[in-house]
Amino acid sequence: MQLSEEEEDYNLSLSKFESMLKTNKVLFFDSEEFEEIILHYLDMGKTALAKKALKLALDQHPKSTGLKLVQVEMLIFEEKLEIAEKLLNELYAIEPNNEEIYIQKANICSKRDQHEKAVEYLNLALEFTEDYADVYNLMGMEYLFMDNLEKAKDSFIKCLEEDIEDQSALYNVVYCFEFLDQNLAAITYLAEYIEKNPYSEIAWHQKGRLHYGLKDYQEAINAFEYATLIDDEFLGAHMEKAKAYERLRKYEEAIESYNRTIELDDATSYALLRIGKCNERLGNTALALQFYNQTVHEDPLLDKGWIAITDFYVRQNNFQKALFFVNKALAIDNQNKQYWKRFATINKQMNLFEEAEFGYRKAVEFGDTELDTWLFWVDLLLFLGEFDGAILTLLQATEFYPESNEIEYRLAGLYFMTQDTTKAKFHLSNALRLNFENYILLEDTFPVVWAKKSVRNYVEKHKKQ
Template sequence: MPFSSDEDRNFPVSKFESMLKTNDVYFFDADDFENIIHHYLDTGKVALAKKAIQIGLGQHTSSTNLKLLQIEVLIFENRFDVAEKMLDELAALETSNEEIYIQRANIYSKRDKHEMAIRFLREALAYTSDNADIYSLIGMEYLFLDKYAEARDCFIKCLDEDPEDYSALYNVIYCFDFLEDHDGAISYLNSYLEYNPYSEVGWHQAGKQYFQKKMLKEALAAFDFAIISDDTFVGAYLEKGKVLEKMGRYGEAIENYELTLRLDDPTSFAYLRMGKCYEKLGNDNEAKKYYYKTVHEDPLLDKGWIAITDFYLKQLNYQKAKYYINKALHIDSENITYWKRSAEINRELHLYEEADISYQKTIELGNYELDTWTSWCDILIKIGEYENAVHVLLQALEFYPKEALLEYRISGLYFLLTDPLKGQQHLKRALAENFDQHAVIKELFPVVFRSKTVKSIITDFKKASI
């Protein structure tokens, strides 16, 4: 079978696979084997990579690069002892091969011995012609150690070697963000942009930092420069839209979001933001249209369903709000926010049993906010489930042990359950925690509030605190 490199850009791979199918034996030079092996490793075909290594070393028994690729596979398979033995053999022959140090570092990294990995990577710097790659690996090891300042400095060295290494730039900003050093990030980006004034990614990252610091004019200017550098940069238009929203310039924000729809596939984020802008402008029909597009584009985006639900809640259209939150729950029945909205809507519709179920589900899924507990309790009070309400509040006290709003409710419930001793105990605790909130008793338990015992306790406490 004739082969021509003009017929197939992946000619060595095609030739190798043909050899495997026909059981013929073809000769490849060592570089071809390296390319074949890299191809299989990059595409996740480890078994074929191992086959190519085996045949390659059969034809080129002394090839260091092929042995290093074999070591790489061994490390991938966690066969560290075999890999280390091979590295020792190679190191005895080639003391200045940087890849030997890199692979030793790889082994230590996979064993979670990141300091040792860094030591070997720093040794590799003495022999490499590509400092940027080594500094990037060192930076990643520092990230494993949660040493963000050291990692940042390594990624900055990568950028010193290659200013267009945007992966390194993102890592630098990630470190600044983790360190909550937005001023440092801005300072670095300004110096970076001084030498790389047409870096759209640099301007984009600067804009995000300014936005974090609520420096909206500066953020807007940075995103404009990102767009000047690359007028197809969708991310810059999206971020510019967010800034314009914050500035109350909703019409201009919409224009930027619309541009992203023309430049690339539609995104649920753009649709959602456009809906929010139209709602702010009082254009309810357009707002609804884009909220519907949001959930159609991405039915799993909870912010889209919440936006539609809240839209109808603001209009006091509880039936519509209930319809959409139920659709959302049908898609994701484990979403805490959905259940909490469901509880609020059912409460407004006086569907207290359904509200009870929704609040219970909200708590079961891990929402322990104070207002969730108190709202659930108030629903149970409305349906006369006093003992259940006490049980709920005692659970809540485990999370908020000194919360007066809980103590007042427990007190009122115990009085209703004809357990005045416990009622008095919890009332006194509540008064001690926050006397000013005692109106809760009057609001939720008017009969209890009018009792002589309760009025006397409140009056005595007030006199004692003067």
């Protein structure tokens, strides 16, 4: 690719400067050349070289405002705000109409969390600048710091009106719309933006994302299609398109898009997992299993991969294999509540009740507070005859589900079983109040209790109230 004359001059200046450093010969550069060299090294993170270039630059051009402003920028970067501020005040006395002075003053205020003051300086900069886009962009960022999303949005929109190609401003506009829960307005804005800039793959991609969020999957696919037509290597758009196809149950199209992401980059565990899921839904079980295995091989720490392969074997009623894989997962992460719940469920299916009880206990220990987990665990404790443990577990569960009739019926039955009639009646009253029709739970779970005439009479009496 042929370089422009400007790019050639720029590269020549850099080569000339680096040659000078190697030979220790002092060569002359004009002040603008020095500015470009210094900013190049700053962008590359080569601060030491930037400082060396700045020193040589100021030696050759001690009165250059541009170089002194670069010096201010470096001082701000190094958090030397007071020195930077002093130098800016000196420059202001010489060039009060230089917009860069106001921009750097705003930068110092921003560093000090004085964001309103920063906006004031940026408004002053607008009076003198020719680069309105840059100032509006900076203003938008200050409003973001102040959590004023409406004004931030307006600033980024003004930035795009000045420079329609500013991608960071475009992302920020969409972010503001989304944060303000104005997704439909965002779609309208992007449609207007696309009319002016139809080949912006970023705009099409963002439009697709917004449609996806609104569950308008076909419109999302249409937008992602445009994004990938403009840039066939737009990985994110191919991935989002695949997800939208999956939502529409167009699994073959989804697989095609996921495969495209793998062609563009190394296979990700997420893409492999989704291809596996799509194949399973198409009935291609052998292929699905192949991709699940690839997923856990690619990323052994991805819990969704282990869960997918475990659940696959559960659906096949191959509990031995399912247990094998969930144990492999637990060997990698033995504090994962989802692994422990599956460990419990599989052991329960295999009639290994003590192991199942242990699994539910560990699931709760590591943060599983789902109601069904508590109930499965308690029912196993009941089966194992551990009534006191079951009562303690249910009382713990009431902290999360104080209005659960299923917990109350079980507590009532357990207290009847342990001869604590007062507590039994208290919990039975609660259960009947919460859901009278579910008294069948007491009858099914505690037939010995239900056999007592006094219990049936208590339920019947409650019905008449």
